[in-house]
Each structure stands twice: as C-alpha cells, then as structure tokens.
Amino acid sequence: MSLESRLPKGPLAQKWTKHKNDINLVNPANKRNIDVIVVGTGLAGGSAAATLAELGYNVKTFCYQDSPRRAHSIAAQGGINAAKNYQGDGDSTYRLFYDTIKGGDYRSREENVYRLAEVSANIIDQCVAQGVPFAREYGGLLDNRSFGGVLVSRTFYAKGQTGQQLLLGAYSAMNRQINRGKIKPYNRHEMLDLVIVDGKARGIIARDLVTGELERHSAHAVVIATGGYGNVFFLSTNAMGSNVTASWKIHKKGAYFANPCYTQIHPTCIPVSGDHQSKLTLMSESLRNDGRIWVPKKLEDAKAIREGKLKPTDLAEEDRDYYLERRYPSFGNLVPRDVASRAAKERCDAGFGVNKTGEAVYLDFSSAIMRYGKEQAVMNHIENPSVDTIRELGEKVVENKYGNLFQMYEKIVDQNPYKTPMMIYPAVHYTMGGVWVDYNLMTTIPGCYAAGEANFSDHGANRLGASALMQGLADGYFVLPYTIGDYLSKDIRTGKISTDLPEFDEAEKNVRTTLEKLINNKGSKSVDHFHKRLGKIMWDKVGMARNEKGLKEAISEIKALRAEFWNEVKVPGTMDEMNPELEKAMRVADFLELGELFAKDALHRNESCGGHFREEYQTEEGEALRDDENFMYVAAWEYKGEPSDAVLHKESLEYENIEVKTRSYK
Amino acid sequence: MKLTLKIWRQKNAQAKGSMQTYAIDGVDGDMSFLEMLDVLNEQLIDKGEEPVVFDHDCREGICGSCSLQINGEPHGPDRLVTTCQLHMRKFNDGDTIVIEPFRAKAFPVIKDLMVDRSSFDRIQQAGGFISVNTSGNTIDANAIPINKHDADESFEAATCIGCGACVAACKNASAMLFTSAKVSQFALLPQGRVEATQRVLNMVEQMDKEGFGNCTNTGACEVECPKGISLENIARMNREYLTASLKG
Numbered sequence: 012m013s014l015e016s017r018l019p020k021g022p023l024a025q026k027w028t029k030h031k032n033d034i035n036l037v038n039p040a041n042k043r044n045i046d047v048i049v050v051g052t053g054l055a056g057g058s059a060a061a062t063l064a065e066l067g068y069n070v071k072t073f074c075y076q077d078s079p080r081r082a083h084s085i086a087a088q089g090g091i092n093a094a095k096n097y098q099g100d101g102d103s104t105y106r107l108f109y110d111t112i113k114g115g116d117y118r119s120r121e122e123n124v125y126r127l128a129e130v131s132a133n134i135i136d137q138c139v140a141q142g143v144p145f146a147r148e149y150g151g152l153l154d155n156r157s158f159g160g161v162l163v164s165r166t167f168y169a170k171g172q173t174g175q176q177l178l179l180g181a182y183s184a185m186n187r188q189i190n191r192g193k194i195k196p197y198n199r200h201e202m203l204d205l206v207i208v209d210g211k212a213r214g215i216i217a218r219d220l221v222t223g224e225l226e227r228h229s230a231h232a233v234v235i236a237t238g239g240y241g242n243v244f245f246l247s248t249n250a251m252g253s254n255v256t257a258s259w260k261i262h263k264k265g266a267y268f269a270n271p272c273y274t275q276i277h278p279t280c281i282p283v284s285g286d287h288q289s290k291l292t293l294m295s296e297s298l299r300n301d302g303r304i305w306v307p308k309k310l311e312d313a314k315a316i317r318e319g320k321l322k323p324t325d326l327a328e329e330d331r332d333y334y335l336e337r338r339y340p341s342f343g344n345l346v347p348r349d350v351a352s353r354a355a356k357e358r359c360d361a362g363f364g365v366n367k368t369g370e371a372v373y374l375d376f377s378s379a380i381m382r383y384g385k386e387q388a389v390m391n392h393i394e395n396p397s398v399d400t401i402r403e404l405g406e407k408v409v410e411n412k413y414g415n416l417f418q419m420y421e422k423i424v425d426q427n428p429y430k431t432p433m434m435i436y437p438a439v440h441y442t443m444g445g446v447w448v449d450y451n452l453m454t455t456i457p458g459c460y461a462a463g464e465a466n467f468s469d470h471g472a473n474r475l476g477a478s479a480l481m482q483g484l485a486d487g488y489f490v491l492p493y494t495i496g497d498y499l500s501k502d503i504r505t506g507k508i509s510t511d512l513p514e515f516d517e518a519e520k521n522v523r524t525t526l527e528k529l530i531n532n533k534g535s536k537s538v539d540h541f542h543k544r545l546g547k548i549m550w551d552k553v554g555m556a557r558n559e560k561g562l563k564e565a566i567s568e569i570k571a572l573r574a575e576f577w578n579e580v581k582v583p584g585t586m587d588e589m590n591p592e593l594e595k596a597m598r599v600a601d602f603l604e605l606g607e608l609f610a611k612d613a614l615h616r617n618e619s620c621g622g623h624f625r626e627e628y629q630t631e632e633g634e635a636l637r638d639d640e641n642f643m644y645v646a647a648w649e650y651k652g653e654p655s656d657a658v659l660h661k662e663s664l665e666y667e668n669i670e671v672k673t674r675s676y677k
Numbered sequence: 678m679k680l681t682l683k684i685w686r687q688k689n690a691q692a693k694g695s696m697q698t699y700a701i702d703g704v705d706g707d708m709s710f711l712e713m714l715d716v717l718n719e720q721l722i723d724k725g726e727e728p729v730v731f732d733h734d735c736r737e738g739i740c741g742s743c744s745l746q747i748n749g750e751p752h753g754p755d756r757l758v759t760t761c762q763l764h765m766r767k768f769n770d771g772d773t774i775v776i777e778p779f780r781a782k783a784f785p786v787i788k789d790l791m792v793d794r795s796s797f798d799r800i801q802q803a804g805g806f807i808s809v810n811t812s813g814n815t816i817d818a819n820a821i822p823i824n825k826h827d828a829d830e831s832f833e834a835a836t837c838i839g840c841g842a843c844v845a846a847c848k849n850a851s852a853m854l855f856t857s858a859k860v861s862q863f864a865l866l867p868q869g870r871v872e873a874t875q876r877v878l879n880m881v882e883q884m885d886k887e888g889f890g891n892c893t894n895t896g897a898c899e900v901e902c903p904k905g906i907s908l909e910n911i912a913r914m915n916r917e918y919l920t921a922s923l924k925g
Contacts, residue, residue, distance in 0.1 A: 077742065083734070133813035175739055179835065189802045248737075287705060289715055410683045423762065425766060488812075583728065584727055600822060
C-alpha cells in the first residue's frame with residue numbers, strides 16, 4: 012500500500028470547494044440502500060452519524076457508554092475556535108490557518124488545516140441554529156475569549172462547559188434521526204474487530220457489554236471516531252473508559268498509524284495527590300486569560316512553602332517569578348500548551364515546585380480579581396471603594412466567568428482558589444497522532460474512515476486550545492458526510508452485505524479466542540496493576556521529555572510487561588455477563604502494543620517539535636529544535652505482527668502558502 | 678480511615694439482590710468516593726471475589742455516568758457534586774456507609790449498582806432537539822440577537838448531565854426536573870420556540886410512558902441535583918404544557 016493523500020490541486024483557498032465539486036455523489040434514492048457504521052458518538056462520531064442519517068444513509072452507531080451523551084467530548088471546557096472575526100481584531104480564515112500550522116510546529120498538512128479554518132465559521136452558525144446556548148454579551152450577540160498561541164479573540168464558549176453544550180447539540184441532532192428511524196443506536200456496545208471483505212471494510216464485531224454476546228454488523232463503510240489514546244499513560248484527563256481499541260484493531264487490519272508520539276501534555280491540570288489516583292482533572296486553558304503562573308524566585312521560599320511554613324499569599328511581588336511572562340513577553344501566560352508545560356517542568360525540576368511532591372506551580376487570579384473589581388467599582392459609580400469591596404466585586408466577575416471550574420477545584424483540592432492561588436501541573440490530555448487518513452478522511456483500508464481525535468490530520472505536533480472541538484465537528488458535520496459519498500458512489504449496486512460471510516466467521520472466532528484466553532488465564536495480578544505499570548514507564552520515559560536511552564529502555568520494558576500481562580493477568584467473572592474487568596483487559600492489551608509503537612516513533616524522530624521533546628535536540632535556551640531537512644514528514648506506521656516490526660512510511664509535508672520558521676512566542 | 682461498607686449486590690437484572698458488608702481500611706481523605714471503591718475492588722479481585730460493578734467514566738462530574746445512592750442520598754451527602762467528585766474527607770473514621778443503586782421503576786438494575794437509564798434517552802428522542810439540518814447552511818450566528826438573561830437561563834437549564842439523581846431523590850420517581858430542563862433550554866431561545874408546542878407534548882407523553890411518577894412539588898430533586906438545575910424549570914414546563922394542550 013502506498014500513501015496517497017489525495018490532496019486537491021489549485022490555489023489553497025479554492026481547494027475544498029473545488030474538491031467538493033469534483034467528487035462523486037450518491038443520489039438520495041440510492042443512499043437508502045447504503046449502510047454506514049459509526050463507532051464512537053462524541054463530537055466527531057455523533058455529528059457524522061446525524062449528518063449521514065440526515066442525508067439518507069442507514070446509520071448504526073456504537074458506543075461503550077450507556078448513552079451517546081456521555082462521550083468524553085463532554086468534558087471539554089474552554090471553547091471552540093472559529094474565524095468569525097466578530098471582534099474585529101484582524102481575524103480571518105488565513106490567520107486561523109496560520110496559527111494552527113505554526114502552533115502545530117509545521118508538522119500538519121496545509122490543505123487539511125485550511126479546510127478546517129474555512130468551515131469553522133459555519134460550525135458556529137450551525138450550533139446556534141441547533142439551540143446551543145453560547146455565552147452572549149449584553150447586546151445579545153455572541154461573546155469571545157482568547158486562547159493560547161494566538162493574538163486574537165476567536166474562541167466561542169459556554170462558561171466552562173463548551174464541550175458539554177456542543178456534544179448535547181450533536182446528541183440532539185442524533186436523537187432527531189433516531190426518532191426518524193434513520194439511526195439505530197447500539198449503546199453499551201464495544202467494537203472489538205473490523206471485518207474486511209475483498210480488501211474493503213465491510214463491518215465490525217461488537218460485544219454487547221450487558222449480555223456479553225458477540226454481534227456481527229455489516230455495512231458499506233465504517234467510520235472510527237473513538238477519540239485519542241492518552242490513557243496509555245494510565246493517568247490522564249481522558250475518561251476512564253477512553254481507549255485505543257477501535258483504532259488499534261483497524262491498524263492491525265491494515266490502517267497505518269501516524270505520528271503516535273505526538274501527545275499533548277496540558278499545562279493546567281490539578282496535580283497528582285497520591286497513589287490511589289485514578290485520573291487527572293483539567294483546569295481549562297481559558298483560565299490563563301486571567302490567571303498568572305508563577306513559582307517563588309528563591310529556592311528557600313519554595314522549600315518553606317512545600318513544608319507548609321510559608322503561604323503563597325505571604326510572598327511579596329518581587330519574590331515571585333512569573334516565568335512565562337519573563338521568558339515569553341509577547342505571549343506571556345498564553346503561550347501554547349507544549350511551551351507552557353515544558354516551562355513548568357523546567358522550574359519544578361530546578362526545585363521551585365510548590366506542593367508536597369514538588370510537582371506544582373501556582374495559577375494566581377489575585378491581579379485579575381483586583382483589576383475587574385476596580386472596573387466594576389467605576390461602572391457602579393462606587394466612590395473610594397475599599398480593598399475588600401474591590402475584591403468582592405472582582406471575585407463576582409471571576410465567578411461569572413469560571414465559576415464551575417473554581418468549584419470543581421475546591422471540591423477536589425479542598426482549597427478556595429478565590430483566596431489562595433490554584434496549584435497546577437501538566438498532565439496528558441490529547442493525542443495529535445492517530446490513524447493516518449487522506450484528504451477524504453479515509454484510512455489506508457478502503458471504506459474505513461477516521462474522524463476527530465482518532466485521526467492524525469490537523470494539529471501537527473501540537474494542538475492549539477479550543478481546536479479539538481472545532482476539528483471534531485468540522486470532520487463530522489461538514490467534511491466526512493461529503494467525502495464518504497465519493498467512495499460509496501461505487502457501492503450503489505452492492506446490496507446488503509451478508510454477515511454470514513467467512514470473513515465474519517473468522518473475525519468473530521478471533522475475538523472469542525482472545526476473550527476466552529483472558530478469562531481462563533487465572534493469573535495473579537489485576538488489569539489495573541499492569542495498566543499502572545505501563546503508565547509509569549510511559550510517563551517517566553516517553554513523557555514530557557524524552558531521550559534515546561530512556562526510549563530504548565521503555566521499548567524493552569513494555570515488551571516484557573506485555574508478555575507478563577498475558578501470563579499473569581487475572582480477570583474475574585465470565586464472558587457472558589456485564590464484566591467491566593474484561594472490558595478493561597481488552598483495552599489494556601491494546602495499550603500494551605500501542606505503547607511500544609509510541610516509543611519507537613519517538614525514538615526514530617531525532618528532533619524536537621511541538622509536544623515531542625527530545626532532550627538531545629534543544630536550543631541553548633531550552634527551546635525545541637526542529638530538523639526540517641530530515642523530519643518534515645508524517646510518520647505512518649504499517650503493522651507487521653509485532654510493534655517492533657512496524658514499517659515506516661513517510662508522507663512529506665510541503666508548505667507553499669506559509670513560510671516555515673522557527674516557532675517563537677517571545 | 679477505617680470504614681464499613683454495606684453494598685447492594687445483584688448478579689443481573691433477573692437475579693434477586695441483597696446488601697453485603699465489606700470492611701475497608703487505609704482510606705485517605707483525598708480519595709474520591711469512586712477511588713475508594715476502586716481500592717475495594719482491587720482487594721476483592723485479589724481475594725478471588727467479584728468486584729462491585731458501578732457506572733462511571735469521566736470522573737470530573739460532567740458525563741453523568743456515575744450514580745449511587747449513598748446513605749439514602751443520590752451522590753451522597755455533599756451538595757452540587759456527583760459521586761465521582763465526592764471526596765472521602767466528607768466521611769469520618771469508623772463510619773458505616775450504605776451504597777445502593779438509584780431506585781426507580783424506569784431505571785431497572787443491570788448489575789450491582791449499575792442501572793439502565795435508557796428511558797432518559799427515549800424522552801430526548803421524543804422531542805429534545807430543534808429540527809434543523811446539520812448542513813451548515815443556516816443564517817449567520819449573530820443574525821438573531823438573544824437577550825443575555827434568556828441566553829444565560831437557557832444555558833443553566835442545558836447544564837443537566839442526565840444522571841438521574843432527580844428521579845432517585847423523588848418519592849414518586851418523577852423525571853420532571855430532567856424533562857423540564859431540556860424543554861426550558863429550547864423554550865427560552867427564539868430558535869426553539871418554533872416547535873415548542875409539539876416538543877413539550879411529545880416529551881411529557883414519553884416521560885409518562887416510561888413509567889416515571891408524577892410531580893408533587895416536594896423539591897427534593899432540586900436539592901439533590903449535582904448541577905443545581907432549578908425547580909423554576911418545572912414551573913416553566915407546566916406553563917408550556919398547559920398552553921400547548923389548549924392549542925392542541
């Protein structure tokens with residue numbers, strides 16, 4: 012198989028329009044005879060399912076949750092970008108395109124990113140029409156805020172629950188189609204393999220998680236929209252159930268996996284509190300609009316704070332090091348996520364961390380509270396307000412903007428962030444890498460598509476804040492429903508695909524064998540035991556900073572752990588019932604393979620770019636050092652049995668509309 | 678902390694369930710309630726027993742998966758939190774904690790503490806949407822200004838996470854708070870007014886069909902709601918329903 016990205020020719024701004032005009036369509040009467048399976052019902056899968064059904068295709072959706080409304084897109088907080096230029100601050104499609112390419116450290120495709128920027132404005136129109144209650148100004152028009160790595164305000168939001176509101180919008184569009192009988196939802200179902208017939212994706216094997224039964228489902232095309240694989244680190248901001256299984260199963264059946272090492276470590280998460288921790292909680296990047304990040308200037312102050320002898324509020328302004336403002340004066344606290352995360356790690360490694368474990372920095376709202384308080388005092392004509400009045404007025408403004416986030420922080424940490432600075436530390440959040448897709452979002456398996464976080468396409472080596480929601484909905488509402496027609500137009504005479512084909516027998520048999528093996532293994536250690544150990548290897552050696560020695564160790568350690576897993580894992584219960592331990596075991600088995608490929612990819616990329624930081628490749632100031640001459644390509648890995656045998660295919664990246672520069676936020 | 682847990686165990690929907698007692702030691706105040714159950718489950722697996730099954734996913738209070746009736750209250754003793762955000766510091770050493778599934782005829786038990794809430798999905802499918810196509814060919818998002826107060830109120834109603842605590846708190850197992858939150862979100866927006874009549878009639882009809890009880894205005898739902906969804910939404914839905922019935 013060769014990598015054919017099917018990028019349209021012609022001027023950048025007209026490529027998408029031209030492509031839509033050139034591709035084949037399926038007439039409405041024929042759509043009724045075509046079945047499409049959508050796995051995953053978050054923003055990408057939910058919106059794709061709704062639109063495909065609306066166009067007339069017969070859609071089946073699959074999700075492991077009890078309802079599509081619970082997909083982890085729901086947890087996205089801060090907002091969604093769109094080049095609307097409502098603020099008149101110089102935004103445009105080109106600028107959103109430019110920011111995204113630069114933010115991705117020149118490792119994404121120009122064509123895909125331009126299309127994303129182009130359809131972004133439409134997403135907002137669409138969502139408002141569907142009744143998504145975005146934040147508004149007093150004049151009744153939509154409000155915006157700013158996110159990291161950009162110099163304009165283009166982020167639309169619904170308090171700290173933007174992902175929830177957008178997902179419920181996509182869910183409501185799905186519900187409309189379920190009500191019309193055009194979508195058949197299979198909730199509490201997990202896809203465990205892809206079925207390929209004559210080289211084309213023709214169906215899946217799914218397990219009903221309530222009864223444990225294996226089911227066969229056929230279709231003319233299969234869409235994978237199952238999100239990212241951040242849970243390979245065990246601790247991440249992903250949901251407990253988020254997994255790589257669907258993506259990994261199609262990889263093993265021929266879909267190339269691209270740039271697995273590109274992982275986003277988000278700078279503002281609540282620090283780890285102990286060994287019992289099951290997941291990490293994000294504090295939205297939007298907080299960096301108003302919060303200032305700092306650590307003590309003096310090591311002895313940091314030590315005193317860690318020992319509880321000094322409070323952050325006792326430290327005078329001149330004893331604080333606002334290190335992002337110091338190092339990056341033009342972007343300050345709003346540098347992109349990879350830059351902010353590394354800077355936090357650098358300070359903590361140097362001994363300036365502020366919690367018990369030494370792995371936390373402050374995110375402080377006191378300046379913003381006082382600034383807003385003064386503004387409010389003027390607006391309310393309060394003369395000579397006291398400091399307390401100003402603070403009170405300011406706290407109200409901050410509460411209005413970020414109330415739910417502050418409440419969440421207080422519940423978890425048991426400290427009041429209005430009175431004392433929040434403590435934050437980077438955590439695994441998003442994976443830019445994923446299944447390789449062409450411009451039509453088709454994988455290297457004909458008829459198998461990947462959308463949203465599951466694919467690799469738009470964010471290069473680092474994603475900008477508020478762009479994940481944008482990409483999920485762009486893929487699902489506006490891209491995939493068009494491009495899939497080009498492929499399906501050749502299937503109008505195929506007729507229903509039988510699930511009695513030998514290919515279905517074979518796939519089901521293989522799934523059953525694996526499940527039986529896990530249940531009958533009767534080892535001595537739980538699934539979580541292995542998952543935690545894998546996570547520790549990944550975080551220590553394949554995390555925020557990587558080097559050749561560590562990566563080589565990680566590869567051999569993961570391989571050994573995988574062998575131990577298959578010998579020693581203990582899965583209670585049976586196959587024929589609701590069995591969450593068995594579900595976890597299947598997912599961890601796949602993480603144990605992906606983790607190795609992830610490390611292999613990181614080891615081969617002898618440069619630093621975006622979220623991939625190799626200690627050997629950095630500037631004197633500690634910034635990432637790219638090697639465009641040798642690494643300006645997408646690394647697409649082909650499965651060959653063992654992760655270590657994976658074969659590398661390169662898709663070179665060309666920039667015709669943007670000058671490739673060293674990324675600087677100084 | 679040392680705790681005694683009394684947990685509802687039920688093999689499957691058909692089986693008869695019962696309360697079982699477990700002792701757990703070394704519980705840390707910084708643990709979430711579900712992390713405490715994770716520890717218990719690891720211990721049960723070690724001993725060769727079956728772990729306790731419960732719904733959970735995002736563990737940050739937004740997906741609405743987690744449920745649990747803890748000491749008789751949905752999501753436990755703390756206010757405005759889901760079980761996953763309830764921390765063990767709210768309990769004391771030596772406490773006995775009773776953990777049951779959400780109880781309602783429309784929420785049948787699947788296994789142990791896990792219940793089937795698909796009735797909520799079916800209420801949404803009956804009318805919880807605006808019938809616009811998702812083609813993107815609509816009017817500009819700023820073409821219709823919306824009063825900030827209405828937009829904010831619509832948002833507040835829309836923050837319902839569909840967990841079912843309102844039903845579990847209600848002595849009648851009524852789903853009025855849940856249904857009215859969606860009816861209100863759309864009723865407050867000009868885009869939603871177009872189909873307001875049919876929406877409220879369809880959603881209420883489905884709600885009744887699912888076997889949820891009637892509302893007798895005790896207000897327990899509002900108290901236990903982890904997202905603070907207001908009772909005003911029920912009043913608004915009643916007005917919408919009355920108007921719609923007169924029109925219909």
